Amino acid sequence: MEKILEVKDLHVTFTTYGGTVKAVRGVNFYLNKGETLAIVGESGCGKSVTSNAIMRLIPDPPGKISNGTILFKGTDLTRVSEKEMRGIRGVDISMIFQDPMTALNPTLTIGTQLMEGLKQHHKVSGAEARKKALEMMDLVGIPNPDERLKQYPHQFSGGMRQRIVIAIALICEPELLIADEPTTALDVTIQAQILELFEKIQHATGVSIILITHDLGVVAKIADRIAVMYAGKIIEVGTKREIFYNPEHPYTKGLLNSVPRLDLQGEKLIPIDGTPPDLFSPPTGCPFTARCPFAMEVCDKVYPEVSALSDSHQVNCWLQDERAKQLLAEAVTK
């Protein structure tokens, strides 16, 4: 399969008066063409910082991509000029955010906002831009597009506004769409419709999607693969099946246990005790040590290397590392 994006050893820091926050600490992942990768984790785990880094939207200062490469179709985005990046953003890579209202300009019609990107980046006539805008309105399921193009954001419901935001993001036919909590601000039935829309769009356009979310329900619906982030690191990655049916990292298991499941009605949800570590001075060992019921002596001292459980399933946990098993066995037989 063709990789459209490959992130290698990405580090992002923020310098504050209180010290340096190590928000992203050596993240590696790839995205195949046409697939949906979900990046999940609690707030503050670095998932949004990671996606902002891909878009080169880390405010510098105080933020900085301090190490790593972000290969998009072979080009390292950490090295292109801001001018080049402006030609990539919204054209090759688009991003949509949680709140559709802040993404739209209340003083401009939907039509104007839809056509803006097209006119800016492609030399198209007004008639062509309008035709494309109507097509996009149709793709995202907005009825009466002819009439609706003349209206303003406040004349649309929250769900319809998010559809418009998605249409704007897709009008230049990007190859990569990054959606950061795209359904969090919407009510449950509308959420489901927007998720279906993502699937429909991916089917129609072949766009590759990175979905950033804290909501495993969203992930279950549309992700192909899932990367779980904790304290600035990806601690487990696998196909949706692997992560949901065969999670190996104690944090991933904890996340899954803390989510309501329709098939286990009445069963108690088990929240994960404790809080993530301080990213001003993150631990050198496994960052989950303080909360992990299986923590061993080695965990606190040395960060576990990646263990491959299958071609697609990888985890950073000493429980899966042969050397830890040896160390334990030796300790038991002594």
Ligand code: SF4
């Ligand atoms: Fe728990 Fe150790 Fe695995 Fe970290 S490395 S998740 S502390 S068992």
Ligand code: MG
């Ligand atoms: Mg999919």
